[in-house]
Amino acid sequence: MRERPEKASGQAPLLAKLGEEHEQNYLQQLLAKGYHVTVVDRRAAGGFGRAAADTEAAMARGDDFIYQATFFHDGWLGHADFLRKIPQPLDGGTWDWHYEVEDTKLARHTEPYFLLQLAYYSEHVARIQGAPAANMHVVLGNGDRATFRVEDVSAYYRSVRTRFIARLAEADWQPYPQPVDHCGLCVWRETCEQRWVQDDHLSLVANITRLQSHG
Numbered sequence: 001m002r003e004r005p006e007k008a009s010g011q012a013p014l015l016a017k018l019g020e021e022h023e024q025n026y027l028q029q030l031l032a033k034g035y036h037v038t039v040v041d042r043r044a045a046g047g048f049g050r051a052a053a054d055t056e057a058a059m060a061r062g063d064d065f066i067y068q069a070t071f072f073h074d075g076w077l078g079h080a081d082f083l084r085k086i087p088q089p090l091d092g093g094t095w096d097w098h099y100e101v102e103d104t105k106l107a108r109h110t111e112p113y114f115l116l117q118l119a120y121y122s123e124h125v126a127r128i129q130g131a132p133a134a135n136m137h138v139v140l141g142n143g144d145r146a147t148f149r150v151e152d153v154s155a156y157y158r159s160v161r162t163r164f165i166a167r168l169a170e171a172d173w174q175p176y177p178q179p180v181d182h183c184g185l186c187v188w189r190e191t192c193e194q195r196w197v198q199d200d201h202l203s204l205v206a207n208i209t210r211l212q213s214h215g
């Protein structure tokens with residue numbers, strides 16, 4: 001297995017810093033409003049399994065917000081920025097309250113992949129609380145809060161997940177680093193660029209992406 005690079009290249013560190021500031025600003029706003037925010041500290045917890053257990057314990061206690069919620073189940077890992085407590089029970093739910101996912105994003109508009117990410121986190125939340133929440137949210141870089149219905153995205157999410165798992169199971173599948181918009185932020189960028197240079201890939205022509213190179 002490859003060692004994950006410590007640092008991203010290009011603009012990624014700056015964007016990561018701005019993203020972290022946006023997340024911290026939102027955290028400070030919640031604290032200023034008097035909410036009880038539990039922080040799941042993955043390093044202090046000593047592993048993903050323990051951080052996931054800390055997240056589930058905070059949900060079972062009914063803490064107002066859970067920051068850096070960690071999910072680790074059946075080989076699947078995820079980190080949601082925030083879980084917000086909704087003080088009403090769900091049909092089939094475990095408690096008299098439940099949680100909805102909130103993710104902070106620097107972007108000014110919601111991108112389709114945000115919704116897949118939120119649906120993935122919401123699936124973990126549903127597993128823990130016994131029933132799916134109605135909504136999921138993105139806190140955008142301009143402060144706007146966009147809300148989406150989980151059930152509007154969940155069928156598409158499940159189909160993408162099923163196709164992904166089927167592809168992984170294909171014995172002869174050779175993954176290839178197809179350029180996408182996220183490459184500019186990715187810690188693997190240098191590794192992939194080496195492969196593109198080696199293969200004389202079309203992506204080396206002025207930032208061309210998969211959609212364009214397959215168009």
Ligand code: SF4
Nearest residue numbers: 177183186188189192
């Ligand atoms: S193709 Fe792009 S997003 Fe995928 S691993 Fe490589 S640099 Fe990252």
